[in-house]
Amino acid sequence: MTYFEDLTDYTYYGPDIISRDGGYLEFQPRYRRLNVGWLDAPHPVPTGPAPEWLAPTLLDVIAGPQVNVMRGFHLCTHCGPAATRAMLTVEHDGRPVSLGHAEIRVPAGAGVMFAAPTLVWHYVTAHAYRPPQSFVDALTTYDPAWIGGVQS
Numbered sequence: 001m002t003y004f005e006d007l008t009d010y011t012y013y014g015p016d017i018i019s020r021d022g023g024y025l026e027f028q029p030r031y032r033r034l035n036v037g038w039l040d041a042p043h044p045v046p047t048g049p050a051p052e053w054l055a056p057t058l059l060d061v062i063a064g065p066q067v068n069v070m071r072g073f074h075l076c077t078h079c080g081p082a083a084t085r086a087m088l089t090v091e092h093d094g095r096p097v098s099l100g101h102a103e104i105r106v107p108a109g110a111g112v113m114f115a116a117p118t119l120v121w122h123y124v125t126a127h128a129y130r131p132p133q134s135f136v137d138a139l140t141t142y143d144p145a146w147i148g149g150v151q152s
Helices: 054-063 120-127 133-139 144-149
Strands: 016-020 023-027 032-035 088-092 095-099 103-109 112-117
Touching (some): 054 088, 054 103, 112 133
Parallel strands (some): 032 112
Antiparallel strands (some): 088 095
């Protein structure tokens, strides 16, 4: 995985490519993107108590339209060498959702989006990762309709 400190400016990939309706929309965002959940060993994982709703809400967002879907995938470097070397997959509403090959966006206010890898769900559930409070707060009002307002 690639490590970026939480709440720093996102620089991983230039455009945003949103998968939707069997196709995709590629554009250079006009919004500022802030990193959340780009964890990698040996960097420590910020931990702490998280609301019970956080993991299921993250999975709902991840199961929706994804951003910057890649051909390869990242593994969790915090799980150690004994961990599976396959892409992580979890079930959501009766269908599999893959983790580690895409990103999500969560609106953070006017002109700002949080940018997180889909592995953020795994970090929360398996490693007690505690995302920044501003990201948690943004998830309480997450509306997937933000994608409809994206202009290329």
